[in-house]
Amino acid sequence: MGNTIETSYGKVHGVVENGLHLFRGIPYAQPPVGTRRFQPPQKPEPWAGVRDASRFGSAAPQGASMLGPMLGLDISDTNEDCLSLNIWTPGTDHTRRPVLVWIHGGAFMIGAGSQTLYDGAVLARRGEVVVVTINYRLGALGFLHLNELCGDGLGATGNEGILDQIAALEWVRDEISAFGGDPHNVTIFGESAGSISVATLLGTPRAQGLFQRAILQSGSANFVASPVQATRVAEAFLRELNLTPAQAGQLRDMPLDRLLDVQQRLFLSLGGQVSGLPFQPVVDGQVLPRHPFDAIADGLAKDVSVLTGTNLDEMKLFGLMDQHAKTMDDAALVERCKRRIPQADAGTLVNTYREARAARGEAIVPPELWFAIDSDRSFRYPAMRLAQIHRAHQARTYAYLFTWQSPFLGGVLGACHALELPFVFGTLDQPMLASFAGSGAAADLLAARMQDAWIGFAHSGVPGHDALGEWPAYDEAHRATMLLGAEVGVEHAPREPERRVWESAR
Numbered sequence: 001m002g003n004t005i006e007t008s009y010g011k012v013h014g015v016v017e018n019g020l021h022l023f024r025g026i027p028y029a030q031p032p033v034g035t036r037r038f039q040p041p042q043k044p045e046p047w048a049g050v051r052d053a054s055r056f057g058s059a060a061p062q063g064a065s066m067l068g069p070m071l072g073l074d075i076s077d078t079n080e081d082c083l084s085l086n087i088w089t090p091g092t093d094h095t096r097r098p099v100l101v102w103i104h105g106g107a108f109m110i111g112a113g114s115q116t117l118y119d120g121a122v123l124a125r126r127g128e129v130v131v132v133t134i135n136y137r138l139g140a141l142g143f144l145h146l147n148e149l150c151g152d153g154l155g156a157t158g159n160e161g162i163l164d165q166i167a168a169l170e171w172v173r174d175e176i177s178a179f180g181g182d183p184h185n186v187t188i189f190g191e192s193a194g195s196i197s198v199a200t201l202l203g204t205p206r207a208q209g210l211f212q213r214a215i216l217q218s219g220s221a222n223f224v225a226s227p228v229q230a231t232r233v234a235e236a237f238l239r240e241l242n243l244t245p246a247q248a249g250q251l252r253d254m255p256l257d258r259l260l261d262v263q264q265r266l267f268l269s270l271g272g273q274v275s276g277l278p279f280q281p282v283v284d285g286q287v288l289p290r291h292p293f294d295a296i297a298d299g300l301a302k303d304v305s306v307l308t309g310t311n312l313d314e315m316k317l318f319g320l321m322d323q324h325a326k327t328m329d330d331a332a333l334v335e336r337c338k339r340r341i342p343q344a345d346a347g348t349l350v351n352t353y354r355e356a357r358a359a360r361g362e363a364i365v366p367p368e369l370w371f372a373i374d375s376d377r378s379f380r381y382p383a384m385r386l387a388q389i390h391r392a393h394q395a396r397t398y399a400y401l402f403t404w405q406s407p408f409l410g411g412v413l414g415a416c417h418a419l420e421l422p423f424v425f426g427t428l429d430q431p432m433l434a435s436f437a438g439s440g441a442a443a444d445l446l447a448a449r450m451q452d453a454w455i456g457f458a459h460s461g462v463p464g465h466d467a468l469g470e471w472p473a474y475d476e477a478h479r480a481t482m483l484l485g486a487e488v489g490v491e492h493a494p495r496e497p498e499r500r501v502w503e504s505a506r
Contacts, residue, residue: 002054003092007175010047014087015054020121023087023179024114025057028171029164031081032137037252038144038156041083041167057084059112060138061256063264075112080141080256085168086113088120088131089180096182098458101172101211102133103165105192105219105418108279109139109267117433122426127455130181132172136164136197139263143279144237145230150248158230159287162200169201169210187213187458191421193277195219195308199386200281202301203292213461214301215454216308217424218417220382221292223280230282236266276378296386302393305461307454308383309400309481313414314375320413325367333366341377344505349373356497371414372498379417380495381502387474396461399474401494403485404446407438415485423447424454442486450484 003021004013014023029041036042058079090097102118104111113133120131136142137160145158157163173183188211190198198214199221201207225233240262243250251259263279270278283291295301319325328336330350337346353372354364362368384399391397402420406413413419413436422428422437428447429439437443453463453471464471468488472480479493493499 004050005092005178007178008046009044011050012053013050018121018125019090020124021087021089021092021179022121023053023089024055025084025086026051026053027057027084028134028168029083032083032141032160032164033080035252037080037141038146038154038160040160040163043167056086056112056114057135058082059114060135061141061260062106062110062138063260075110075115082112082135082137083164083167085132085134085171086120087176087179088124090124090128090130091180092178093180094177095180096177096185097128097130097180098455099130099132099172099176099181099183099186100454100458101169101186101188102131103136103188103190103194103197104133105190105194106138107267107277108143108161108193108196109263111138111193116430117421117427118425119427120425123424123451123455126426126451127458129455129458130176130179132168132176132181134165134168136168137161139267139279140237140259143281144234145225145227145282145284146234146248146251147284148227149231149234149238150245154248154251157284157287158225158234158282159284162197162204162281162287165197165201166204166207166210169207173210184212185458186211187215189215189217189454190219191217191418192219193223193280196221196223196280199296200224200288200292202304202306202386202390203290203295204288205295205300206287208300211304213305213457214307215457216306216383216386217420218310218314218379218383220308220379220386221296222378222382223277224288224292225280225282227283227285230284233266233270233278236270237262240265293385293389297389297392299393301390305394305396305457306387306390307398307400307457307463308387309402309484310375310379310383311402311415311417311419312375312485313371314379314417315371316375316413317416317418319367319371325370328366328370330366333370336370337373341373341505344501349501349505352497352501356495376495376498376502381499384479384499388476391473391475395473397474398457398463398471398482399480400482400484401491403483404438404443405485406436408436420450420484423450426451446484446486446488449488453482 027044060082124131142161146156195216196219457463
């Protein structure tokens with residue numbers, strides 16, 4: 001049983017599962033292969049007949065993920081022909097339903113819109129909304145900035161992955177009405193690199209008008225490279241391949257495995273030298289004329305309602321691979337802060353966190369202090385900065401702090417990075433997620449509250465609802481923040497001493 005829809009490029013035939021209409025693997029651009037490698041996406045070529053849309057398209061080329069299997073994020077099928085999207089819709093009628101477009105995370109190195117964690121069925125069914133998930137180019141294929149270094153040799157801006165996202169949103173604008181969606185009520189949402197992408201799109205002129213609301217989960221505009229940083233990565237990439245800038249055109253024909261091997265080596269070696277992510281959006285002067293923070297502060301996205309937040313213990317997820325942090329003493333903590341956060345006074349930073357956490361009765365041993373400091377540096381402070389500058393132009397700006405504790409390994413992860421995802425998507429029942437996210441009545445209740453908040457925001461731009469209570473907008477005077485965890489409720493200016501200390505360390 002299925003349904004055939006006619007798009008501008010040809011007919012697609014989807015499937016019906018549990019009352020929902022699903023369309024998988026629909027191309028929104030031509031395959032970025034051959035001469036189109038490293039180039040902006042091009043509109044799809046029309047096809048004859050009916051295209052099968054029952055199966056997901058290939059994910060973007062990527063290496064293996066150490067954390068993927070634990071989070072249900074394993075990927076098997078990858079291919080450069082990856083620019084496709086997936087749709088969950090309650091009906092292919094003429095009802096104009098809100099559209100939620102998901103941009104997956106994964107450090108701009110891994111991930112796909114087809115991962116089971118991002119199954120859109122629960123949101124689509126619960127909220128009478130259309131859910132779209134997309135793939136976009138990752139790593140060097142999507143974010144290698146070459147045009148300043150190589151000129152006409154290979155004019156990649158380093159924002160091809162962002163241009164893919166814009167192309168997908170243009171497809172949604174032009175085609176989604178045939179799938180029961182409202183092209184004039186589109187919410188983009190994403191987590192981690194997907195949230196960084198959302199922040200970037202808020203500051204990208206050519207993306208304006210393609211969405212009316214934005215939800216940012218654990219990511220802001222701080223992971224955006226300058227041309228100097230991005231060119232440094234490009235130089236290192238070419239050097240690893242023994243290519244001069246004049247020979248960069250050879251990258252179009254380079255075997256994919258070789259490119260992936262080099263990008264993985266650079267990710268491991270350059271991560272601490274280029275704002276943490278060697279492959280990331282770049283202020284290239286074309287796609288991204290200015291830094292997104294500056295564009296947002298000047299009101300570029302003033303008509304977009306925004307909901308942004310982070311998880312309390314973001315960096316504890318990555319702490320699983322940080323053996324040195326676990327045995328850190330006070331002297332090592334201060335030294336690490338000096339080395340990794342040179343713009344801040346390490347002593348002031350550590351003392352602020354120690355005093356604030358002690359006053360709340362929280363752990364103040366050096367490893368706990370480090371993960372709290374690094375979580376706020378990388379995630380919470382940039383998110384609150386975005387909320388503050390956007391609030392100057394848009395009253396419908398909201399903030400949250402996710403505090404639910406993971407039961408994994410006796411609770412060592414706390415409210416870590418990515419933990420909110422199965423709550424938002426209603427995928428807590430996925431087998432591999434039970435030990436990571438937890439289960440039971442309390443988890444189900446929090447998931448329902450969060451789903452209704454995200455759905456309500458997509459419908460009206462307001463996330464508050466009866467089961468959650470009033471959710472005041474964020475402003476500089478009160479900094480109202482919804483705490484989402486075993487207990488929910490609004491707190492004004494939570495963890496304010498820690499937030500303030502970063503104002504002098506930007």
